[in-house]
Amino acid sequence: MKERVLELLKKGYPDFVSGESICQSLGVSRTAVWKHIQALRAAGYDIEAVPHAGYRLVNIPDRLYPAEITRGLQTAFLGRNVYHYDQVESTNRTARELAARGVPDGTLVVAEEQTGGRGRMGRGWFSPHGRGIWCSVILYPAVNPMDAPPLTMLAAVAVARALRRAAGVEAGIKWPNDLLVGEKKICGILTELSAEMERVNYLIIGMGINVNIDRHEFPLELREIATSVQIERGRRVSRVHLLQNLLAELEYWYRLWEKEGFAPVLACWKELNVTLHRPVRVFTWKESWEGWAEDVDADGSLVLRLPGGEYKRVVSGEVSLRAR
Amino acid sequence: MKERVLELLKKGYPDFVSGESICQSLGVSRTAVWKHIQALRAAGYDIEAVPHAGYRLVNIPDRLYPAEITRGLQTAFLGRNVYHYDQVESTNRTARELAARGVPDGTLVVAEEQTGGRGRMGRGWFSPHGRGIWCSVILYPAVNPMDAPPLTMLAAVAVARALRRAAGVEAGIKWPNDLLVGEKKICGILTELSAEMERVNYLIIGMGINVNIDRHEFPLELREIATSVQIERGRRVSRVHLLQNLLAELEYWYRLWEKEGFAPVLACWKELNVTLHRPVRVFTWKESWEGWAEDVDADGSLVLRLPGGEYKRVVSGEVSLRAR
Structure with a gap:
């Protein structure tokens, strides 16, 4: 219901929406509407309330809320089901727990902050609050585990294309799946799987994209080897917009892989790679x-x-x- | 402490062991010894108590207790740490939970009964109380997931050899890892793994061996396609003895695989197989x-x-x- 109140305010934006029309649209009392407005404010939505005029959405918070991600999302299944957290140890870990409970194919786990974000080879991943896309996607591909490794390279293709198209950042792929701008890392991907010998139970693609992180915010040891969209573009960008593009790219390449196998993915990977012939x-x-x-x-x-x-x-x- | 009292009774077997000597050996009171004797009786150990003579072990229960499995076990690490359950849904499921908590390499999970035993391809596995070896082994091999599949064939080699050596049953292997006597299945193996693309987090080898099951005890739909050690040998055999041999075989072949790779395992698999050239x-x-x-x-x-x-x-x- 809170989401439906938000929808009405967004439709009315930038004008006022009367309390009366919200009551009628949703069939609830003025007191109920007021409670939902308060809940939205608590979640960070800036909502102006003026007697006789009604409510007006002033500002949408910079949060990866499910309602923001799914509104206008161009996918059929990927990211349609979203678990959002303010803080988790790691989104992959939360995704593992959710996958074991059998959440839907394409479920997205996203957090504003990771306290124990992990990269490949057991390394940590710097994941400050509200500054990146720290997320994991849960998939149930009908393959045996030996056919799963290409999916980690597929994820790199999706992130690189989303960074280019939605953020204007010319990211390249270092084998197998690190994303670099110049020599600096802008995204890491950690793919995990649970399987029997005959088939994958579930696959988790964890992605950490440095978005709105300023150079001085990186720990000293990362400053020369890490970068972010903000550093490359000289301005902050919408994480929601970038994430929506990423989900659309991921779904496109995943469906293509299901139909045609790894070859078209590999061809695109090679176009985007910065590893070969050196x-x-x-x-x-x-x-x-x-x-x-x-x-x-x-x-x-x-x-x-x-x-x-x-x-x-x-x-x-x-x-x-x-x-x- | 209960296990130490049991050890003393086993050493004294078939004679009486005085309560006084147990008190002195373990440095505990007569009341404490009596409590441990009661606990052992509750676990199924038949212990005679005669005033002035002491305690005498009359019969060891047909249970896969850790103390029975590890006594005389010829392995360095496999099955040294045992989790025994009277009943579980499936030993693989319990093993997954234990592995996620980081139990030691080679940990054995064994149950008297599985209420939801599973085989390959999502099939069920008939696992009646006390009649088989329903167990899972937890391993942490330092390989990437693409190199793990041979381990399921390695397990088949270990079970086949243990059945031949410890139970006198001429089991053959049907690719990749079903164990047959004639055309009937005597053991199924279900291997599961959790992995990142670069390395296996943990591997679980689940084995279900039909040991002391009479033909009429099998459900109708299994009678023509399943067999057991008891059916093949015409008598009941010691599950503890068979399991100890299985653990020793598994450890031997696993260590060999670590040192020399899959080739020697495959050579033995081929000797024991009933799939090829037909x-x-x-x-x-x-x-x-x-x-x-x-x-x-x-x-x-x-x-x-x-x-x-x-x-x-x-x-x-x-x-x-x-x-x-």
């Missing part, structure tokens, strides 16, 4: 190699040409780009 | 094929020769054996 160092948990990033194969593995001339196929790991 | 039908979630089971490749995939002569590699699915 010298790199690749680290895995056990080893590291220096070589020339020759190609990414049909499974998403990085094909490295070693100094001796032989080729090395790397299934997973961390790439450090080297001077050409 | 006509089969293979079902996956979406499709099915009829053909000749030609080989299993280095990844564990089944290589099928189709009637037209071309080869089909099947990563996961269900095999139905056909008349030669």
